[in-house]
Amino acid sequence: MSVSVSPELINPDYPAARREKAIKDLLARSAPKIDEWTTRGLVGSLKIPLSWVNEAKVSWPLPRFCEMTDVDFDRRSMHLIRAISMMLTSYICQQAYMALPTT
Amino acid sequence: METTSSTAAGHEGAFFDAGLAFGRSFRVGWGPGGTLVHAGKISIPNAPPSAALSEKLLQHHLSHTPITPDDAGVPLAYPSLYPAAPQASTSQPSLNFSSFSSLFPTTDNSAAAQLFRLGSALFDPIDLQLPKAAFPDTTDVTPDVRNRIALLRRKAALSKWLTNTVEPEIQSDLQALASSSTPSTSSTQRPSTSRPDPHTASDEAFIYLTGHQVRKAAEIASDAGYLKLATLISQAGGDAVFRADILSQLKIWEAEKVLPFIEKGIKKVYTLLAGLLEKGEDKDVDVCANLDWKRVFGLCLWYGEPVTASIADVFDSYETLVKNSGDKVARPFPPWYDQSKARGEAESSSVPTWSSPPHPQLCNPEDPLYALIRLHADPALSLSHVLNPTSFGLGASRFDWSMCWHMYIILSRVMRVRDFGDREELHSRARSRPKLANGFLSDDEGEDDGTEGHSPSADLLASSYASQLEAQGMLQEAVFVLLHIEGSPG
Numbered sequence: 019m020s021v022s023v024s025p026e027l028i029n030p031d032y033p034a035a036r037r038e039k040a041i042k043d044l045l046a047r048s049a050p051k052i053d054e055w056t057t058r059g060l061v062g063s064l065k066i067p068l069s070w071v072n073e074a075k076v077s078w079p080l081p082r083f084c085e086m087t088d089v090d091f092d093r094r095s096m097h098l099i100r101a102i103s104m105m106l107t108s109y110i111c112q113q114a115y116m117a118l119p120t121t
Numbered sequence: 122m123e124t125t126s127s128t129a130a131g132h133e134g135a136f137f138d139a140g141l142a143f144g145r146s147f148r149v150g151w152g153p154g155g156t157l158v159h160a161g162k163i164s165i166p167n168a169p170p171s172a173a174l175s176e177k178l179l180q181h182h183l184s185h186t187p188i189t190p191d192d193a194g195v196p197l198a199y200p201s202l203y204p205a206a207p208q209a210s211t212s213q214p215s216l217n218f219s220s221f222s223s224l225f226p227t228t229d230n231s232a233a234a235q236l237f238r239l240g241s242a243l244f245d246p247i248d249l250q251l252p253k254a255a256f257p258d259t260t261d262v263t264p265d266v267r268n269r270i271a272l273l274r275r276k277a278a279l280s281k282w283l284t285n286t287v288e289p290e291i292q293s294d295l296q297a298l299a300s301s302s303t304p305s306t307s308s309t310q311r312p313s314t315s316r317p318d319p320h321t322a323s324d325e326a327f328i329y330l331t332g333h334q335v336r337k338a339a340e341i342a343s344d345a346g347y348l349k350l351a352t353l354i355s356q357a358g359g360d361a362v363f364r365a366d367i368l369s370q371l372k373i374w375e376a377e378k379v380l381p382f383i384e385k386g387i388k389k390v391y392t393l394l395a396g397l398l399e400k401g402e403d404k405d406v407d408v409c410a411n412l413d414w415k416r417v418f419g420l421c422l423w424y425g426e427p428v429t430a431s432i433a434d435v436f437d438s439y440e441t442l443v444k445n446s447g448d449k450v451a452r453p454f455p456p457w458y459d460q461s462k463a464r465g466e467a468e469s470s471s472v473p474t475w476s477s478p479p480h481p482q483l484c485n486p487e488d489p490l491y492a493l494i495r496l497h498a499d500p501a502l503s504l505s506h507v508l509n510p511t512s513f514g515l516g517a518s519r520f521d522w523s524m525c526w527h528m529y530i531i532l533s534r535v536m537r538v539r540d541f542g543d544r545e546e547l548h549s550r551a552r553s554r555p556k557l558a559n560g561f562l563s564d565d566e567g568e569d570d571g572t573e574g575h576s577p578s579a580d581l582l583a584s585s586y587a588s589q590l591e592a593q594g595m596l597q598e599a600v601f602v603l604l605h606i607e608g609s610p611g
Contacts, residue, residue, distance in 0.1 A: 036580060037606035038195045044587065044603060048596045059597045065188045065196045066600060108588035112520060115581040118505065118543065 041066065045074035047103060172593045174233055175523045179598045181224055182530070185216040188604060198604035200534040216535045217245050221527070232456065232489070233524060235286055239490055240531065242278035243432075243497040244538060249274055272431050276422075279432060279494075283419050284333045286490075290413065291332035298324060322347060323386025326354060327408075330393055331416045333423050350387060357394055358423050367395040398425045398442055400449065407449075409442070414453040414491065417442070436498035453491035455512050486512045489524065496532075496539060503542035504529055505578060510585070522586035526602065529582055534605075545574025580606050 045052065045066075052060070052071060060066040124130060152158040182200075191197040200216050218240035225234035249270050251262055262270075298320050322345030329338035335357050343351035356363055371391055374380050380388065385405045392406050398420055400407045409417050421438040430438075443450050487495075492507040508529060514521040533540045583605050590599035 035193060035195055037197065037603060040584060040587070040603045040606055041600055044591060044596070044599055048591065051596055056596060060600060063183065064597065064600055064604065065190075067196075104588070104592055108585070108592060111581060111585040111588050112510075115510075115578065115585055118578050118581065
């Protein structure tokens with residue numbers, strides 16, 4: 019499973035669409051939580067393209083990893099891996115922000 | 122495992138391994154009445170910042186922010202005063218400090234409410250209450266006079282905020298004074314050796330003055346028979362002549378060596394009215410003693426500096442006072458910061474631990490309220506120096522990105538009064554942006570013809586806040602914050 023910290027977020031010189039990548043990564047990490055009500059909020063209020071939401075649902079990395087490696091993760095393991103991924107994202111962002119020069 | 126099969130069996134008295142011998146004696150356990158018995162310090166897991174507050178602020182932000190596709194077709198959230206937003210509605214109301222502070226009831230004295238109210242006093246557009254000119258396009262007031270009036274109105278707004286903010290502490294001090302010592306019933310009664318430190322009306326008047334409650338201070342002095350003192354108190358914060366008169370009175374008392382026979386409260390009131398905030402030779406007369414930074418700053422604002430002084434002058438006066446006093450005058454640490462404890466730990470521990478702060482900013486957290494005042498006082502200061510997540514958090518290891526991000530959005534994106542220092546300036550596309558100069562909307566079309574570039578700090582701040590929201594299970598709110606990331610192709 020890949021840790022979803024996009025290099026664009028910590029590399030200001032990267033010219034790609036940081037916003038799009040960051041939102042897609044977040045949706046991919048949170049795919050199991052995206053139900054119909056959440057989808058309606060994302061697409062209706064926040065104007066997120068429906069294709070992004072659907073893409074996140076089908077490309078959630080853990081099921082794909084399980085499918086590829088034929089590993090049967092139980093539910094607790096999946097939650098644990100997602101929690102670690104989230105913590106790493108938060109930590110790296112915090113460290114990068116604090117390391118910026120205060121000019 | 123059986124006790125007899127343990128390697129410690131028969132060696133319970135072997136004290137060369139205290140952990141083995143006394144391990145069970147000092148274990149954490151439950152005492153009578155559900156008391157948790159422990160020998161050390163309990164480590165409390167990091168409580169997440171208030172999700173309800175983030176939800177309320179972001180809901181308000183969303184209701185005032187159009188979301189439209191940018192040039193690359195990626196949705197982008199433009200705060201209100203951003204006119205370059207494609208298809209942006211011109212009827213969007215302003216997303217200023219005042220609109221955020223209206224989300225909190227007037228009785229709410231939480232840190233967030235105080236911060237938005239202070240931001241409103243310092244940065245929101247202010248009504249100068251000037252008389253209307255005879256013709257719409259003309260004005261009877263010159264720019265100099267207008268700036269002077271704006272300065273005084275802004276200072277009055279800060280004074281009002283500060284008076285309201287320190288009021289609970291004034292009441293607390295008065296209660297502590299009443300409970301700690303016996304009141305003296307008459308103004309002529311002198312402290313006696315048999316009754317240690319009876320407080321008089323002059324002590325109460327001084328406490329009221331530290332919160333700029335001049336009317337109450339004068340009333341309590343006159344009710345207790347201090348008529349001359351009440352007359353002087355009513356002129357508190359007066360002009361230079363008044364201060365010079367009070368100062369000369371203090372010098373006369375000193376020359377005649379009668380100061381030891383004058384009540385401590387009266388001496389403190391006279392010293393305050395003379396604008397002498399630094400500690401003098403008389404140890405009884407330290408007007409800044411036992412006051413928090415907000416009240417000391419208030420003393421500089423109301424009594425230390427003349428009425429015509431700007432907020433920047435008051436800020437400099439407070440900084441000088443803190444610098445000259447060593448550690449005697451309260452520094453603007455955040456509410457969670459235990460100054461004495463931090464100092465003790467710094468002196469005792471030479472070996473860094475895993476929990477040592479990783480960045481110098483963490484060593485010197487600053488009250489966010491003070492940071493906002495500093496931002497107003499120093500026009501050259503960038504947001505990079507002010508938006509410290511430790512200051513806005515609940516502790517050294519409890520970052521809170523929400524208030525940092527909202528402050529950035531209002532100050533940089535909406536009002537455009539300040540920005541991060543690392544924002545690049547691009548000049549490829551001409552696009553004029555309205556700015557708020559000293560709280561007034563101005564369109565610098567001729568001067569600011571460059572498109573704003575990318576700020577890594579701003580994007581990292583948004584990403585950090587989104588991570589915090591994601592950890593709290595607030596997916597839609599996290600996506601909304603990420604919609605403010607500026608980096609886009611081209």
